[in-house]
Amino acid sequence: MTSETPETSELPVVHGPAAAAPGHRRRSRPGWNKVPEITVYFWVIKVLCTTVGETAADLLNEKAGLGLTGVSLLMSVLLAGVLVVQFRTSAYRAGVYWLAVALISVVGTLISDNLTDNMGVPLETSTTVFAIILAVVFAAWYRSEHTLSIHSVDTTRRESFYWLAVLFTFALGTAAGDLVSERMNLGYWLAAVLFALAIGAIAVAHFALGLDVVWTFWIAYILTRPLGASIGDYLSQPTGDGGLGLGTVVTSALFLTVILGLVVYLAVTRRDVIEPEPQHSPAA
Numbered sequence: 001m002t003s004e005t006p007e008t009s010e011l012p013v014v015h016g017p018a019a020a021a022p023g024h025r026r027r028s029r030p031g032w033n034k035v036p037e038i039t040v041y042f043w044v045i046k047v048l049c050t051t052v053g054e055t056a057a058d059l060l061n062e063k064a065g066l067g068l069t070g071v072s073l074l075m076s077v078l079l080a081g082v083l084v085v086q087f088r089t090s091a092y093r094a095g096v097y098w099l100a101v102a103l104i105s106v107v108g109t110l111i112s113d114n115l116t117d118n119m120g121v122p123l124e125t126s127t128t129v130f131a132i133i134l135a136v137v138f139a140a141w142y143r144s145e146h147t148l149s150i151h152s153v154d155t156t157r158r159e160s161f162y163w164l165a166v167l168f169t170f171a172l173g174t175a176a177g178d179l180v181s182e183r184m185n186l187g188y189w190l191a192a193v194l195f196a197l198a199i200g201a202i203a204v205a206h207f208a209l210g211l212d213v214v215w216t217f218w219i220a221y222i223l224t225r226p227l228g229a230s231i232g233d234y235l236s237q238p239t240g241d242g243g244l245g246l247g248t249v250v251t252s253a254l255f256l257t258v259i260l261g262l263v264v265y266l267a268v269t270r271r272d273v274i275e276p277e278p279q280h281s282p283a284a
Helices: 016-020 040-063 067-088 094-118 123-145 156-184 188-207 213-236 247-269
Strands: none
Touching: 040 067, 040 094, 040 156, 040 213, 040 247, 067 094, 067 156, 094 123, 094 156, 094 213, 094 247, 123 156, 156 188, 156 213, 188 213, 213 247
């Protein structure tokens, strides 16, 4: 789940004088990929963002006095603004990208919470609906682009599909995680262990059994949402409820600090940037 092979997921396209050459294949525009390389940093920050998505949503709902609907509208507006900046960048930028992920984690959580708490939609129903929507997004993405590879998020349309998929992975992960936690009544810590083991099983299926890298990536991406939420709840909830009692303010501040440190490190070192291959001019 750490890399994909972009050469197997490109689309035919014309390129200047080569347009007349039969069978000419498109290459991604050098340096234009809009998402990071999948490294250990990616997964660490992703889990931290999902934790913040859980604790920050609770914090804003409890402390801001806006109510669940008001907080949802506020965070949606902020997310829309950051996504505008993200779409206008010419290549992956760590700060903008991870800010978008952090905000979309909050919005995805709030979508699920609104359905459950404000509209009384059962978790079974919301989990099913989000799963269907996500499947439709993937199907439309693949039908349009013939790939779900994140190594070829190099057009506005592909980036639109990517962020739409990310949004509904967070919503699905929230609903499914809450459903599993409530039905199995495991408690926060054991729930975190369960989801970590599920992610480990997906990794084994990929590395040992050769399960497709694209699908293992997206399945793991979904599962990191309930993993991060369980960790966040365990740290923030009162000891009487099975948590450590740190509170949502301390937990959110702690994880945001770690995220900021890692993102600054990546922005400086560019350890997660997919470097373009050198372009060689044909000999005269």
